[in-house]
Amino acid sequence: MLDIKNLKVNLEQKMLSSNQIMIMPHIDADFDAIASCLGVSLIAEKLNKDNHILVGDPIYTLDHGVQKIVEESEKNFSILYFNQYQEMKKDDDLNILCDVNKPRLTYVKEFNKDNLVIIDHHDKDSETFDASLLHIDDTASSASEIVTGLLSAYKIKVSPEVANVLLTGILLDTNRLSKNVSSDTMRMVTKLLEQGASIEKASDYFNEDFNSDRKIQELVNQTKFLNYTVAIILADEDKEYTKEELAKAADYLLKYKVDAAYAIGNIGDGVISISARSKDSVNVGNVMRELDGGGNQFSGATKISDSSVTEVADRLRKIILPPSYLGKKI
Numbered sequence: 001m002l003d004i005k006n007l008k009v010n011l012e013q014k015m016l017s018s019n020q021i022m023i024m025p026h027i028d029a030d031f032d033a034i035a036s037c038l039g040v041s042l043i044a045e046k047l048n049k050d051n052h053i054l055v056g057d058p059i060y061t062l063d064h065g066v067q068k069i070v071e072e073s074e075k076n077f078s079i080l081y082f083n084q085y086q087e088m089k090k091d092d093d094l095n096i097l098c099d100v101n102k103p104r105l106t107y108v109k110e111f112n113k114d115n116l117v118i119i120d121h122h123d124k125d126s127e128t129f130d131a132s133l134l135h136i137d138d139t140a141s142s143a144s145e146i147v148t149g150l151l152s153a154y155k156i157k158v159s160p161e162v163a164n165v166l167l168t169g170i171l172l173d174t175n176r177l178s179k180n181v182s183s184d185t186m187r188m189v190t191k192l193l194e195q196g197a198s199i200e201k202a203s204d205y206f207n208e209d210f211n212s213d214r215k216i217q218e219l220v221n222q223t224k225f226l227n228y229t230v231a232i233i234l235a236d237e238d239k240e241y242t243k244e245e246l247a248k249a250a251d252y253l254l255k256y257k258v259d260a261a262y263a264i265g266n267i268g269d270g271v272i273s274i275s276a277r278s279k280d281s282v283n284v285g286n287v288m289r290e291l292d293g294g295g296n297q298f299s300g301a302t303k304i305s306d307s308s309v310t311e312v313a314d315r316l317r318k319i320i321l322p323p324s325y326l327g328k329k330i
């Protein structure tokens with residue numbers, strides 16, 4: 001691992017002389033990029049500096065595990081999406097790029113060299129940004145390994161959650177400790193384990209796609225047919241689903257001979273959501289508008305508080321079924 005003490009001194013001087021710090025991962029942020037950004041944010045916090053992490057990708061385009069980390073981090077970190085960033089950025093911001101050093105891989109393409117810091121483990125080449133502090137250590141397995149070293153140089157104890165995310169970054173870039181692993185990598189892994197990370201929990205982030213697909217199948221299993229062409233999924237009241245999972249389950253049902261599919265489920269905080277999809281004969285946007293939601297011909301959604309999945313299904317049923325069907329229980 002390259003000289004971390006030197007990096008600490010130079011980074012600290014940059015941070016202390018800045019007003020606002022913008023920390024950025026690469027486009028299509030992965031575990032390593034987002035984890036190293038969280039670590040750098042903790043260092044800025046320790047120095048009492050205003051700092052934000054820019055996530056420039058639409059969140060739904062990110063890998064499921066990364067989405068989960070971003071959503072979980074919103075509680076304790078300032079995460080900015082691109083439009084918020086555009087409003088908040090200032091000319092004298094200190095910009096810190098993590099896990100990236102080339103303009104074609106960053107959301108922002110131009111920086112003032114004096115206000116740019118790069119912390120990365122990818123090779124430097126002719127494309128690499130000109131930066132006043134360029135810390136590229138290609139002997140490190142990951143940006144997370146470098147940042148874990150920095151946090152330890154600062155004696156910052158991270159929460160078990162952040163330790164897990166940093167471990168996930170290292171696991172990703174080492175293909176779960178099977179390549180690019182040095183004694184420094186293992187030292188950093190040990191530090192993270194000591195702060196509450198666990199290989200099992202970190203691995204859960206890798207399984208997000210699988211778990212999410214499984215949840216969608218679980219929803220599909222709870223489909224009821226209102227009539228031959230309208231399908232409704234009534235999710236288990238006690239289980240929480242994301243709006244995206246409900247939408248994907250409704251989408252999935254369109255593979256079959258249905259004109260419209262509605263997935264109703266608990267999305268947490270006492271809110272029931274409906275995701276509606278149709279081929280073309282039913283305008284589900286109109287149906288959702290009758291339940292204070294919105295959408296278009298093919299896709300719509302609504303959120304309803306203080307209700308249950310069954311109550312919401314009853315209200316939906318009254319809207320979509322002709323009166324002659326209303327006696328029928330679904």
Ligand SMILES: [Mn+2]
Nearest residue numbers: 032099143173
């Ligand atoms: Mn990386």
